[in-house]
Amino acid sequence: MKKLINSPDTVLADTLAGIAAAHPELRVDLENRVIYRGEPTRPGKVAILSGGGSGHEPLHGGFVGLGMLDAACAGEMFTSPTPDQMQAATLAVDAGAGVLHVVKNYTGDVMNFEMAAELAGLESGVEVATVVTDDDVAVQDSLYTAGRRGVGITVLLEKIAGAAAEEGAPLAEVARIAEEVNANGRSMGMALTSCTVPAAGKPTFELPDDQMEIGIGIHGEPGRERVPLAPAADIAALLVEPVLADLDFTGGPTIVMLNGMGGSPLHELYLMFGEVKKLLDAHGVSVARSLVGNYITSLDMAGCSLTVLRASDEMLRLWDAPVNTAGLRWGV
Amino acid sequence: MADDTVAIDGLVAWLAGFRDRVTENRAYLTELDSAIGDADHGANMARGMAAVMDKLDGGTPATVDELFTSVGMTLVTTVGGASGPLYGTFFLRFGRAAGAVDELDAAALGGALRAGFEGVLARGKAEPGDKTMVDAMGPAIDAFDQGVGAGAAAAARAAATAAAEGRDATTALVARKGRASYLGERSAGHLDPGAMSTAYLFEALADALP
Numbered sequence: 180m181k182k183l184i185n186s187p188d189t190v191l192a193d194t195l196a197g198i199a200a201a202h203p204e205l206r207v208d209l210e211n212r213v214i215y216r217g218e219p220t221r222p223g224k225v226a227i228l229s230g231g232g233s234g235h236e237p238l239h240g241g242f243v244g245l246g247m248l249d250a251a252c253a254g255e256m257f258t259s260p261t262p263d264q265m266q267a268a269t270l271a272v273d274a275g276a277g278v279l280h281v282v283k284n285y286t287g288d289v290m291n292f293e294m295a296a297e298l299a300g301l302e303s304g305v306e307v308a309t310v311v312t313d314d315d316v317a318v319q320d321s322l323y324t325a326g327r328r329g330v331g332i333t334v335l336l337e338k339i340a341g342a343a344a345e346e347g348a349p350l351a352e353v354a355r356i357a358e359e360v361n362a363n364g365r366s367m368g369m370a371l372t373s374c375t376v377p378a379a380g381k382p383t384f385e386l387p388d389d390q391m392e393i394g395i396g397i398h399g400e401p402g403r404e405r406v407p408l409a410p411a412a413d414i415a416a417l418l419v420e421p422v423l424a425d426l427d428f429t430g431g432p433t434i435v436m437l438n439g440m441g442g443s444p445l446h447e448l449y450l451m452f453g454e455v456k457k458l459l460d461a462h463g464v465s466v467a468r469s470l471v472g473n474y475i476t477s478l479d480m481a482g483c484s485l486t487v488l489r490a491s492d493e494m495l496r497l498w499d500a501p502v503n504t505a506g507l508r509w510g511v
Numbered sequence: 512m513a514d515d516t517v518a519i520d521g522l523v524a525w526l527a528g529f530r531d532r533v534t535e536n537r538a539y540l541t542e543l544d545s546a547i548g549d550a551d552h553g554a555n556m557a558r559g560m561a562a563v564m565d566k567l568d569g570g571t572p573a574t575v576d577e578l579f580t581s582v583g584m585t586l587v588t589t590v591g592g593a594s595g596p597l598y599g600t601f602f603l604r605f606g607r608a609a610g611a612v613d614e615l616d617a618a619a620l621g622g623a624l625r626a627g628f629e630g631v632l633a634r635g636k637a638e639p640g641d642k643t644m645v646d647a648m649g650p651a652i653d654a655f656d657q658g659v660g661a662g663a664a665a666a667a668r669a670a671a672t673a674a675a676e677g678r679d680a681t682t683a684l685v686a687r688k689g690r691a692s693y694l695g696e697r698s699a700g701h702l703d704p705g706a707m708s709t710a711y712l713f714e715a716l717a718d719a720l721p
Contacts, residue, residue, distance in 0.1 A: 290596035
């Protein structure tokens with residue numbers, strides 16, 4: 180394992196210290212492992228709190244700031260944060276209008292956020308609404324699984340719901356738009372290499388040089404199939420086809436994210452976006468906005484994921500609204 | 512049956528016994544978890560129960576509800592993942608059902624165990640047969656209830672036996688909850704690590720009651 184770390188035991192603390200050093204406009208609570216905006220929540224504004232295991236940066240801490248999140252709880256690498264962190268953050272960001280919890284659909288994350296909402300509600304009366312993202316089409320959604328995993332749509336949701344909250348929408352309204360974004364988004368990912376969790380010290384899974392994993396999760400969970408390595412145009416089809424098969428994206432605008440898993444250079448991501456765009460055009464899917472880069476990563480995994488959102492006019496307007504975070508910044 | 516009540520020190524002995532078992536079998540639990548999960552169950556449970564006992568070393572609460580509120584919150588804040596909320600909820604609900612008392616008779620212990628189990632069901636939304644800790648805990652609670660007339664110690668022994676049988680039965684099951692469910696059919700043939708740690712919990716209870 181070759182990583183820019185001091186020791187596997189101090190990875191999270193050292194990362195948070197670095198974020199604090201680089202972003203004096205943020206307030207980093209090193210003890211509770213929560214990243215806050217520098218300024219308290221504007222009175223009457225709905226606060227948005229997210230969080231999850233670390234290793235997916237810039238998600239979630241990189242999206243704290245104007246127009247997006249009010250705070251993000253950081254768990255250990257690929258491990259959910261705990262309810263006490265979430266409860267502390269919930270109480271800290273509430274400005275009287277309630278708090279929206281944005282949770283990715285993983286068993287641990289869902290349970291820990293559920294307990295945090297109960298604790299915050301019981302002890303302080305803070306109104307909490309929760310949206311759980313589950314956009315990964317690689318997992319069959321049925322009674323027989325924990326449900327689809329929450330992946331790329333989480334980035335788009337945090338941007339769009341964050342803009343709604345910034346405009347002054349009440350909690351029920353912010354939660355409604357968040358639910359709509361999740362319901363209209365689908366994602367599919369792939370890996371060229373495994374990731375290596377620092378504490379494990381070795382790759383999470385073995386993947387021969389001439390193969391790739393299609394339908395990979397952001398923690399290196401198994402995908403749909405392992406297939407021979409192929410040209411980018413063919414890989415694009417393996418991502419686009421299942422996404423379009425799951426939801427009809429024709430007849431209206433879409434927001435498309437081509438996301439890097441952390442170990443693929445930006446030029447490859449742009450190259451992939453070009454291939455994806457050709458296929459979307461051929462299928463009659465109109466791309467109104469696009470985002471290419473590393474936004475929800477899986478440590479050092481090479482590979483990418485595609486997220487497509489069927490966007491309403493309201494979503495497009497909120498997407499274009501100003502945002503000023505470490506990970507996304509425009510209109511300011 | 513006044514001599515069959517379980518006092519605070521008996522409950523602490525139960526927790527210590529659970530701590531000892533998850534600590535001794537830390538590598539085994541992690542090995543089970545690496546086959547179908549994310550290879551952290553042993554480390555997480557050992558860390559959590561060590562924190563629980565460290566806190567109790569600083570002073571044991573006088574009532575059952577205070578004791579288990581402390582245990583539950585410590586687990587929730589130190590274990591993480593899914594096991595933290597599940598075991599945390601089990602002990603929090605156990606304590607709330609037991610109330611501000613300093614001992615439990617067999618029926619009260621059974622009632623507290625069932626309240627804890629119902630908390631696990633509500634938190635995890637797993638059903639019997641989903642290949643989870645529920646498959647060990649459900650039979651254990653039922654066996655305790657059926658044996659409650661014979662006293663707490665005998666009921667706990669019956670519960671431990673039922674938990675072990677339920678645990679063993681998870682091997683053949685296909686996971687429908689948690690990270691193992693992503694594996695689908697490939698999860699069959701592996702013992703569920705959560706059912707294993709739950710079997711330790713009831714084994715420790717039986718051993719703590721003379």
